[in-house]
Amino acid sequence: MWYNNNGSPDAAKGFLSYMVLYYKPVRNAWQGVFRLQYFEKERYNVRIYAYEADIPYIFSIPFYYDKGMRYCFNFNQDASKWVNKKAKKSWM
Secondary structure, eight states, X not given: OEEEOOSSTTOOEEEEEEEEEEEOOTTOSEEEXXXXXXXXXXXXXXXXXXXXXXXXXXEEOOEEOXXXXXXXXXXXXXXXXXXHHHHHHHHO
């Protein structure tokens, strides 16, 4: 996304670019999400906001300014299958 506001006294240029990779095997109880992001903005007054998925059922909308790179990796494992198997084995 490119931003350029030439008509305003606070005119500024900048961009934000990101890539999200999802990995979820068909028969496994785990999945992963990797996000890589690069941004450039001239000033704090004209920052850019971007939606970001966090852990399941949670999200955030952080803002970015200046110049930088950000990455994150979320790993999720469904422990209910493991817990149920473990409980069944311990009761036998």
